[in-house]
Amino acid sequence: AAGVIQSPRHLIKEKRETATLKCYPIPRHDTVYWYQQGPGQDPQFLISFYEKMQSDKGSIPDRFSAQQFSDYHSELNMSSLELGDSALYFCASSLGTGGEQFFGPGTRLTVL
Amino acid sequence: QKEVEQDPGPLSVPEGAIVSLNCTYSNSAFQYFMWYRQYSRKGPELLMYTYSSGNKEDGRFTAQVDKSSKYISLFIRDSQPSDSATYLCAMSAGGGNKLTFGTGTQLKVEL
Numbered sequence: 001a002a003g004v005i006q007s008p009r010h011l012i013k014e015k016r017e018t019a020t021l022k023c024y025p026i027p028r029h030d031t032v033y034w035y036q037q038g039p040g041q042d043p044q045f046l047i048s049f050y051e052k053m054q055s056d057k058g059s060i061p062d063r064f065s066a067q068q069f070s071d072y073h074s075e076l077n078m079s080s081l082e083l084g085d086s087a088l089y090f091c092a093s094s095l096g097t098g099g100e101q102f103f104g105p106g107t108r109l110t111v112l
Numbered sequence: 113q114k115e116v117e118q119d120p121g122p123l124s125v126p127e128g129a130i131v132s133l134n135c136t137y138s139n140s141a142f143q144y145f146m147w148y149r150q151y152s153r154k155g156p157e158l159l160m161y162t163y164s165s166g167n168k169e170d171g172r173f174t175a176q177v178d179k180s181s182k183y184i185s186l187f188i189r190d191s192q193p194s195d196s197a198t199y200l201c202a203m204s205a206g207g208g209n210k211l212t213f214g215t216g217t218q219l220k221v222e223l
């Protein structure tokens with residue numbers, strides 16, 4: 001079965017640079033969630049979208065923004081990167097607002 | 113204090129053992145409870161998804177939820193070396209709401 005696709009899988013950036021992470025949900029899933037997982041930590045919720053509208057917002061820095069497009073894929077834009085932004089970034093998708101969340105393989109961001 | 117508490121382990125058991133993993137939580141609004149398995153540097157894989165109190169069984173896995181005690185458990189029967197991973201409990205207040213995770217329990221099943 002098709003799963004959540006994330007790209008790129010690995011990304012290395014310098015401080016103060018920008019990064020764009022992409023997420024392609026499971027076909028027919030209309031809800032996307034972004035999570036950040038630091039080393040040895042549990043995933044922390046950043047933001048979610050349902051039917052292309054922001055549905056919830058967590059501990060997402062103002063330097064980050066995200067959107068969901070008409071084909072339901074989502075992009076997380078990160079600017080003025082800091083060393084502390086180095087983490088695994090996961091995207092999850094669900095069908096509507098009542099379903100299980102299925103996670104992608106993650107994007108490993110390293111900020112040097 | 114975190115909303116969801118989980119013993120980080122590590123937990124080491126022999127192959128074939130029954131494993132019990134637990135989480136406690138403080139937010140009474142949580143209604144949906146999940147268990148994810150995460151291998152190193154991989155995405156969390158959904159194992160069990162339950163709503164409100166009760167038990168749910170799927171193969172070697174059984175999930176239990178006791179909302180009155182704010183306590184959830186995952187039992188793994190006949191544990192295998194391939195079960196070695198980090199197990200994360202997660203919960204949400206609504207079906208499409210953000211997940212709040214426990215810190216994860218690292219499990220090692222030894223031959």
